[in-house]
Amino acid sequence: MDMSTALQSAKTPADHQALAEHYEAVAREMEQKAEEHRQILAQFLKDPHDYPREYKGGSFEAHCKRLIDIYERAAEANRDMADDHRRMAGGAR
Template sequence: MRIWKISVILIVLALLISCAQMKPHSMDMTQAIQNAKTAADHEALARHYEAVAREMQSKVQEHKKMLEQYEAQRQFYGRRGLDMESMCHALINFYEQAVKENMDMANSHRKVAAEIK
């Protein structure tokens, strides 16, 4: 049982690392944040964070559909299906957190932009 849990954790971590490496930010966020001086700069950052949040939300939906399939057809997947269900739950939680954090960043930049105007 313990090996199973460790295996699931390692699989999830491997997937998260590979996902993080697949699509780097289209801009250097550190530099963009440091250079943001105008309301338009902060609006652009807010739009960027919202776009990332939408992308992460689509990942949530994708993994929820997979989870539904694994749950609906458990008899075909056996034990491996439980592993896949656990992985989907972990990824759904991860992407939901990413959506929240990106929307928080977008809201912060929108507030700064409103204060500058």
């Protein structure tokens, strides 16, 4: 989906519903990525010898936690966008 075009041309309830569905799909992807990193972090904490001590200038644990936070925030932002477009779909004419 070309988001720039889709956002600029969204006028009907169906347009906004399609955008809402897109943002929900992205939110689910971000949640999956956060969950993957939670699992990696759990494995790291269980057996840290299988992972590097340092990762890109910081600890591997901090790296995982940072990614989890980023993906969780992205999921929330995409859900908010989906909610906004659902509201617009209900009020669009």
